[in-house]
Amino acid sequence: GDELREILSARWGTKPDRLVLGNGSNELLLQVFLVFGGHGRRTLLFHPTYSMHGRLTQLAGGTVVEEMIGLPYEVTKERALAAMAKVRPEIVVFTTPNNPTGGEIDGDVILAVAERFPETLVLVDEAYSDFAGKSLVSRMDEFPNMVISKTFSKVLAAAGLRVGTLIVHPDLMGYFTAAALPYNVSTLTLAVAARIARDEESIGHRLELAKRERARVFAALRRVPVIEVFPSVTNFILFRLRNEKPPEVHTRFLEQSVLIRDISIWPGCDGCLRASIGTPAENDRFIAALDTVFAAPAARR
Known part of the structure; x- marks a missing residue:
């Protein structure tokens, strides 16, 4: 996976050793909830949003806490910080651009939460970020509690390859290395993924x-x-x-x-x-x- 890490890290403006590769983004998302969630731990979601985050939280034994935003989907800084102060979750998830609503969450909202609540893992699902042309990857050094998820299934049009990526701060990388399944992505898959990702x-x-x-x-x-x-x-x-x-x-x-x-x-x-x-x-x-x-x-x- 070294070649793929080099290509993706160059595109996203980060370092190859910050990337965790997995057999699809859902495998990596489950890893997040297994490592930082589990029994007695809560995940805060802002609905309506990607349903898999709630399912994976429960699969890992955790509890889902829902903050209903409704439509139009506008997660303001005041609303997000108030929900965080009330719930004090172990994990909070921001999907931006959001699925199924299609709009973005202001990056300043997410960064304010990450700064105000350093004990909470802030998971940012950027599966659709290539379409929007925005990402928080460049701010990760400032926030050790932030993890960003990306996927091959959207703009790269390679859902069948089952390749997902987490971008992780060095302070957290040890947790993901310990929890990762060995040989979870095949050599053939990695080679094909690298070829697709190289075709700018x-x-x-x-x-x-x-x-x-x-x-x-x-x-x-x-x-x-x-x-x-x-x-x-x-x-x-x-x-x-x-x-x-x-x-x-x-x-x-x-x-x-x-x-x-x-x-x-x-x-x-x-x-x-x-x-x-x-x-x-x-x-x-x-x-x-x-x-x-x-x-x-x-x-x-």
Whole structure:
């Protein structure tokens, strides 16, 4: 994994020995909750957010404490610090950009929490950060209690490789080295991952294409009067139905051969659906389907 560490650390502006590689980001996230969580320990989450953080907390034997932010998803410094003071968790998780809402959490909010509560592990999930062009990696030397998670499954389009990365302060590296499974990522996987990560031109092209297509899909959704669309810096867009039921709208999209995600059962996401940004042709089909899906009932017959 030395070659991959060199490539990734150069891109992210850190040192190779700060990187922990794993068999997908979920394996590494579980490692975080096993090492710093567990029985009698609490993880603070700001909902709605990535559901796996709660599941992995519980799998490690810990307790999830939820602070409901709702929509629009705006985690302010005052709200975050108040929740931290109330809960005093062993772990707090910030997902930025956030899944499923698509927006960012201000880096100053996260750093304020890390500074004010040095005894708490601050886990920053940056799975979608490449799309936003922002990261807190450059500030890690100042905050030994901060760990950043990244993945190959988003902008690198290599989910099947199962390669995840943690960026860890030297003060914490010993804990992760002790807890890591030996030979958890195959030599073949590491070689392929290094080749993909080295191709900066293709990565840049995918990012530019995703941004252009996101703007196009967002504009199309904004023209639909019966939904509320939330700004996104990722490769998906969240929108909320004003009156209709998500399962029914989801079915109507399927009838147009368009698959989107019904996330209305997620905490804080009542009435919401999420559309991923695909290829230009896929996005054309989604945009074309909007008129039919959201037409008046009589017009859909």
